[in-house]
Amino acid sequence: MAGSGIGVNDNVVTFNRSYGSTAPVIFATDEIDETIVSYPTKELRHGLGALNIKSAGNSFVSAGGWPEASQMCNAQQAGIVEGASRVFSCFDGNWDSSNASFYTLSIGAVNSDGNHTSYSTAGSNLFVSAPAGEYGDTEPAMVTTDQTTCTRGYAGWPAYDNFMATNGSFLASLGIDNFHERVYPFNNPMGEYNDSNLSCNYTNTFNGTSSAAPNTSGVVNLIAEANPELSWREIRHILAATATQVDADDAPIELTVGDGTFVAHHGWVENAAGFSFNNLYGFGRPNAGAAVELAMADSVELPELVETEWLETVLDTPVAVPDNNADGASIEITVEEDVTIEGMQFGLSVRNTAMADAYMGNISGTTAGSDIAIEVTSPAGTKSVIATSRTSLGAYFGIGSLGGDLDHIYHPSSPLLTNAFLGESSAGTWTVRVVDTNGQDRGTFMNNTENSLVDQVNVRLFGH
Known part of the structure; x- marks a missing residue:
């Protein structure tokens, strides 16, 4: 890495990245960004790769310096669960493009009791969640x-x-x-x-996913010390395989949508390969002892990485997403290639004219972006919510994906990563369901008067 002082053969195992992009928009990526993020994993440590360990963000409850985002989340989530002002992440973890990369391990935060912290950003991009604590006043934070x-x-x-x-x-x-x-x-x-x-x-008040990430980096380095021949992907696999499933009672959350219901949060879901995943925790809390033991057993060996090109499905006729309808709009995609999945990215084009109207000041604001949920079902039947609904998306002048046009909620330049299908086969029919989960105005944020439209669904596989 020219100018960094780090050689490709230096024994650097992790880059701890306790920073991120935080706003109620979806950041776009491009080939240059992806090359930069993937470089440590592909080139360093004699080709075994160094891991990008990155904080997932602290925007589950708070929208930070975006008051309009907090206003939208408060309005959209009020009354979903009695006594809870926030049940879904106000920002989605996939909105930060580097956190939506397969080459990044996004780290959430848990309390001293192992449960989700009040602040840790959730999403299908999470990999594990490490101890970080609360604020050190009424509940413990980290002593460091x-x-x-x-x-x-x-x-x-x-x-x-x-x-x-x-x-x-x-x-x-x-x-x-x-x-x-x-x-x-x-x-x-x-x-x-x-x-x-x-x-x-x-x-004794250090907290945040910026605290959880270095705790995970420590575990990763213990794994590499126990078995220096492990590749970055094998270390990644060991983390997932040995993680502790905390908060076993985390229950699914259903939204009443029109005349039906939609499961907006699935809780813990065991996939067809036996891995359990949760959008609040990823695969769970890192277990250093179990991870080191598995590393020393020298039983994890992954073949060369398969990274496919984008499988693009451009719809000649856009599919309408009915407003406030639990059935939503479903698009089926057939994947011929049989890859054992390590990660998947989806790139969608979802539009609504209300987004552009809000940006241009024709309306005071819109819920169109916040209303949308995206759920993916694998050929084996495993479900993953890759885009959270009732968030703050679109709260800031109706802006959704920064890589699209003014009416874009989601755009293919802002991929959505899910780790939920780890170990499953990619071959077969995948179902992508887009649901509009709301039919009401929320103060100055007006419900969309026209249906959102889906006109493109892309898929990229990472595995072996």
Whole structure:
């Protein structure tokens, strides 16, 4: 890698990528982007490949600096499950194009009890979910090293001063004194309630999928240390095969759509090859001990990677997606090539004129993008929701996929990755179902008055 100081034969096993693109739009990719993302896996470590371990994002509940996105998610998800303001991810993990790449392992976050954190972005692109915790106040976060000295970092004076500037007056008006010292004693630079971190070199409030990713990177490096001859794909396989299925009681979530119901979240689904997958967790929580044991057994050996060209299906007559109808529109695709699947990407063209109308200011906003769910059924009958509904998609001036036209919700330049079919055969008939899950206006976001249209469905296989 010219200019990086890393040679193709250096023993570099992982690139931890705790960053991402976060917005209520679907980012596009191109051949150059894909070459850059895949390069470490194809060229480094004597050709065995280094793994891209990437944080999935922290946008399950919060839309961050996108208030219109939060507004849409709140409106679209209110009342789905009693007592829950958020049941689906406000952003979908596939919206960040590098997270939708087969050559990236997207990492979600779990709590100390092994369940989904309040913030971890969900999607069919997830691979595993590692410990990261909550916020370190009422529920534990990660205890880790901080930036050194009390002049910076989570436990330093600037963080404390910022907290007090933001919250001090409000807390004082309630008659609450020493709030930071009592709630965050380990992070408080004064050390009044805790004298074990007077140097401010540690913190107990680190969290986010940016914390889960390096925890996974650590496990990956243990696997490679146990068996240095493993390729990146074999390490990837071991992670999936040994992951712990946390939150076993995670239940499917049904939406009432028109006169029917649609399963918008399937919970844990066991596929025909025996792998269990969940859009909240991927294959589960990494199990370092079991993974190292399997690596040392030297029993995992994968043939050369098969990466197909895109199998393009362009529909001469666009298929209408009926508004607020649980049946949706189904397109069948026959795959002749028999590949044992390691990952699959789908590229769809789904349009609605309401998206362009919202962008041009003809209407105040639209639910057209948020309403759409996309479900794929394999020849073996396994189902995977590759596009989450009731999200914030289109909340920002009606923008959907950045690679398409103004009316595009989804566009083939923004592939959707699913890991749910790991180990299954690709040969046979695949069914892609596109469902419009809503028929109501949501405040300033108006329900589409015309049906969305599907005019292209593409498939790309990765496997052996």
